Amino acid sequence: MSRLIVSARINGEARELLVDERDSLLDALRERAGLTGTKEGCNNGNCGACSVLLDGRLVNSCLVMAAEVEGSDVTTVEGLELGPQQLHPLQSAFLEEAALQCGICTPGFLVSAKALLDTNPDPTEHEVRFWLAGNLCRCTGYDKIIRAVMGAAETMRNTASSSEGA
């Protein structure tokens, strides 16, 4: 087995990871970087549990080789918090709406929803459902997740407009 060192910014921090050349980004995050928030579901691109942002773009980390992220920027669910003990509005909304049960899909939904709201702060329900089609949940039946994302979007819009007004 051959090893290599991959340098990347992970959640804003410069990291050097010693990876197996066969590692996916998902393997590297969980096994080498100790960031186990990102989950493995299907390992073939269908379930979205391993969703992360790579240079700002939503991807399945199981379908990216660790070696590919040399020099890149990676954001995982651990990078969502706004500050110590300060949850992202999406995380708060998921708790308030009880938008999870077993929790395996939740990090993927959070990262995916963040990617949506980063580009579209005021999505329709249809747009939210379409965007999240690559994230599977077998517990909630999705309604609570959709409500949480719509709610978080509203909170974020209100915060943005009140800070603009200030």
Next chain:
Amino acid sequence: MLLCAAGETNLQALKYARASSIDEAIELLREGGPAARVLAGGTDVIVAARERRLDVDLFVDVKHVPETAELSFDATDGLTVGAALPCYRIYGDDDVRTHYPALVEAISVIGGTVVQGRASLGGNLCNSSPAADSIPAMIVLDASANIVGPSGERSVPVDEFCTGPGQNVLGAGEFVISIQFPAPSSASGAAWQRFTPRNEMDIAVANAATSLQFVGGAVASARIAIGAVGPRPLLVEPAAAALAGGPLTVDSIAAAAAASRAAATPIDDMRGSIKQRRHLAGLLTERTIRDAAARAGVTAPEAPGTSEVRR
């Protein structure tokens, strides 16, 4: 910080190399031999390697070869799309949205948003699945693949590119650097549709595309392609011939649909039956003709008494 744990990976023994120029990619592929594979978005090839459906010992990442990341449009020369550019970059481009809506329709439903962050047009073409969604769109838009390899450059029309399921014309050490689309002519339009049980994250039971060009109300030229209904995406010349030379009529559209049904050689599988797929090849031909005509500013006549439920 350096962290290392003894995690297990499930990929086969595999090396990774990043090519930064065409020459470097050719050299890496040559050195690597048959078990060296081009890596673009990885949404097919990483899964295939992991599931041991492919023998791979080297990934040659071509995303950093500048030509594979190009995107340029010119009203005379048309559109050049780098082979490794992910779908979201292509459909996010204003010129592509304005001039190539049929391509946008096809690549907006490859997987979901997450997959579109990586999946490329070159990967969809070179994976050469009979159900590949972008291929019928590229065929009717008269696209060609720009290929490079150890013996130089060549260009192959997309309709001649695939030779069977997972098979194509690429020789040893060759790869696609870009896809070339001619500029759309005036009074023309193209459209793409597929049928899937879900709206997203599903593989086509059947797909089809049509492009039409009109002169004085008559169809001057037409291209019709169908997918997932045979061993490779197919340009259906008899369907186009049924339309060319006259105005669109209920009869000519029906004749084109019949030609597509006749050209289809589908299989039965978990996604659909032979009978359903053949029916869909005709239906999607008809629907894409209507959509393509509308984009060219022509209203296709409806058969009297039909109030077909669209989509």
